[in-house]
Amino acid sequence: MSNRRTFLQMLSSLPILNGLVGSVQAAPAKRDLLKELGVRPIINGAGVYTMMTGSLMNPESVRAIEAMSHHFVRLDELHDAVGRRIAKLLGCEAAMVPSGAAAGLTLATAACMTGTNAEFILRLPDTTGMKNEVIIQKSHRFPYDHSVRNCGVRLIEVTSAVELERAITPRTAMLLFLNKSEPLGQIKAAEFIQLGKKHAIPTLNDAAADVPPVENLFKYIKMGFDLVVFSGGKGLLGPQSAGLLLGRKDLIQAARLNTVPNSDSLGRGLKVNKEEIVAMWMALEHYLKRDHKKDWRDWEERVRVISSGLASARGVSTERFVPEIANQVPHLRIRWDPSVVKISHAEAMRQLREGEPSIEPVPASYVKDTLEFATWTFQPGEAEAVTRRLREIMKA
Numbered sequence: 334m335s336n337r338r339t340f341l342q343m344l345s346s347l348p349i350l351n352g353l354v355g356s357v358q359a360a361p362a363k364r365d366l367l368k369e370l371g372v373r374p375i376i377n378g379a380g381v382y383t384m385m386t387g388s389l390m391n392p393e394s395v396r397a398i399e400a401m402s403h404h405f406v407r408l409d410e411l412h413d414a415v416g417r418r419i420a421k422l423l424g425c426e427a428a429m430v431p432s433g434a435a436a437g438l439t440l441a442t443a444a445c446m447t448g449t450n451a452e453f454i455l456r457l458p459d460t461t462g463m464k465n466e467v468i469i470q471k472s473h474r475f476p477y478d479h480s481v482r483n484c485g486v487r488l489i490e491v492t493s494a495v496e497l498e499r500a501i502t503p504r505t506a507m508l509l510f511l512n513k514s515e516p517l518g519q520i521k522a523a524e525f526i527q528l529g530k531k532h533a534i535p536t537l538n539d540a541a542a543d544v545p546p547v548e549n550l551f552k553y554i555k556m557g558f559d560l561v562v563f564s565g566g567k568g569l570l571g572p573q574s575a576g577l578l579l580g581r582k583d584l585i586q587a588a589r590l591n592t593v594p595n596s597d598s599l600g601r602g603l604k605v606n607k608e609e610i611v612a613m614w615m616a617l618e619h620y621l622k623r624d625h626k627k628d629w630r631d632w633e634e635r636v637r638v639i640s641s642g643l644a645s646a647r648g649v650s651t652e653r654f655v656p657e658i659a660n661q662v663p664h665l666r667i668r669w670d671p672s673v674v675k676i677s678h679a680e681a682m683r684q685l686r687e688g689e690p691s692i693e694p695v696p697a698s699y700v701k702d703t704l705e706f707a708t709w710t711f712q713p714g715e716a717e718a719v720t721r722r723l724r725e726i727m728k729a
């Protein structure tokens with residue numbers, strides 16, 4: 334075995350022979366796995382949605398996954414080392430890689446409840462003896478707050494700073510903020526943080542989908558949130574089942590104790606493999622040095638391709654827009670005059686999905702009576718393909 338390996342190593346170190354070997358051995362036919370499965374790939378014009386498998390991983394993360402798959406390591410040691418690198422890159426006290434932003438919410442909450450108390454960690458989700466209330470602004474309630482409630486806490490809804498202070502009791506474990514809902518709530522981020530500090534209660538900001546802009550990776554920790562979560566598989570172009578939990582050292586340590594390798598913990602199911610832990614770190618490095626201006630130009634160009642391609646379609650109008658917060662990238666909205674283009678919104682969606690290629694616009698649950706496209710998840714040539722399909726559908 335080792336002789337064989339040495340022989341092969343020797344062969345591959347000789348460029349000429351290496352070429353010869355390559356030409357003699359026919360490369361194994363590349364399998365088309367999606368075809369075998371009967372699963373059609375889609376053109377993702379929706380954005381970084383989990384139901385559409387998030388984003389496409391950057392090449393450095395893919396290489397890291399392959400490289401890490403050859404080694405055993407001590408999981409805690411790896412977590413420590415990657416956490417330190419991430420914290421250094423982002424200028425925060427501590428960091429860890431949870432299995433996504435939702436997992437980060439769960440572990441952050443558990444951390445605020447248990448601290449490093451071993452008995453409490455064993456006891457969860459039974460919250461006896463622990464702080465078990467989380468305060469949130471009513472307008473900040475969101476589907477992912479289930480990941481906080483997983484820890485057995487009760488969410489206490491408030492609408493103003495006065496109400497928030499009145500709601501604080503010895504049972505208050507944490508104050509929860511949904512970054513993208515800042516415009517909807519009376520209490521803005523800065524005041525929310527102040528209230529947390531005044532009462533010595535940790536604040537958690539869920540900014541899962543709020544990169545780009547890249548500055549947001551630093552902003553919320555700098556503002557003073559004790560904990561911040563980001564999704565790894567959205568704008569960061571990292572692994573889908575990974576994310577970033579950033580913040581205070583004591584709380585990150587407590588979060589770590591509530592998951593693997595601690596088998597008797599609430600977060601045992603929120604495992605991240607070694608490949609993805611390292612790939613998340615690589616994604617962050619990759620993202621920080623990406624040419625964000627070029628990315629933006631590419632996204633704008635794709636918006637332009639579709640809107641100019643539809644300019645001559647009768648009864649159809651287009652509008653470029655950028656959401657104020659979360660998925661803060663160029664989008665295109667398409668409207669049509671139903672007396673000229675006789676197709677319903679649902680039928681247009683159906684034809685985009687079922688046609689060739691299969692195309693997903695922003696989901697109908699987010700948009701009514703128009704079609705919307707995010708262009709940052711398009712691959713080269715896809716804006717042109719989408720334009721072609723839209724013209725066919727709008728003309729028919």
Ligand SMILES: *Cc1c(COP(=O)(O)O)cnc(C)c1O
Pocket residue numbers: 383432433434435436477539540541542563564565566573575576
């Ligand atoms: C996407 C999202 C999450 C979940 O992120 P994952 O990395 O998929 O776990 C949590 N919170 C918000 C606001 C999100 O947009």
